[in-house]
Amino acid sequence: MALDLLTVILLSVLPISELRGAIPYGIIIANLNPVLVFLTAVVSNIIIIPTIFFFLDYVHQHLMGIRLYNSLFGKFIERTQHKAQNHISKYGYLGLVLLVAIPLPITGAYTGTLAAWLFNMKRKKSLLALSFGVVIAGSIVTALVLSGIEASIFLNNRLIN
Incomplete structure (x- = not known):
């Protein structure tokens, strides 16, 4: 169980999987509560936000001199700006909530933290949003996973009976 919880934490803090990978893994694969x-996935994902801000504020500037980093991160910045522009300019912090939710x-x-950083949004309000x-997002993913499990049980029972 401890290793499975650690995996949930790791998946929650990875940029590709985040909650979308951690919650299905924990519930379906690891069969955890x-x-x-x-709670583990959401708290882990929230804890990473200040770390991302720190990285963008201090480490990012030093890495921009590296060509590979600059080209990869530059594309990610462009994509994030394009995706977040409408949400943030129209709805402000609510747009930030929607972008992440x-x-x-x-x-x-x-992506939400990068958008808040790019648009120079206030940190405390951004962190809350x-x-x-x-x-x-965690609630939606959890509800979808649990609904999928229930639907699977229902369909299996219908096919067997």
Whole structure:
């Protein structure tokens, strides 16, 4: 169980998987308690937000001199600016919540934090908005996973009987 929880934490803080990978893994693969998985994944994903801000504020400037980093990160910045522009300019912090809350690829805490940083949004308000978005996204993913499990059980029972 401890190793499975560690895996949930690791998946929650990775930029590709975040909650969308951690919650299904914890509930479906590791067969952990859904409430425990939700809380672990959400808290882990929220904890990474200040780390991302720190990276963008201090480490990013030093790495921009490296050609490979600059080309890869430059593309990610362009994509994030394009994706977040409408949400942020129209809705402000609510747009930031929505950007993170919708559990689709290339949305989540990393993209939301980068958007808040790019648009020079206030840190405390951004952290609150991003955290709220993570809680919503975690709730959506958990509900979808549990609904899928229930649907599978229902269909299996119908086929067997």
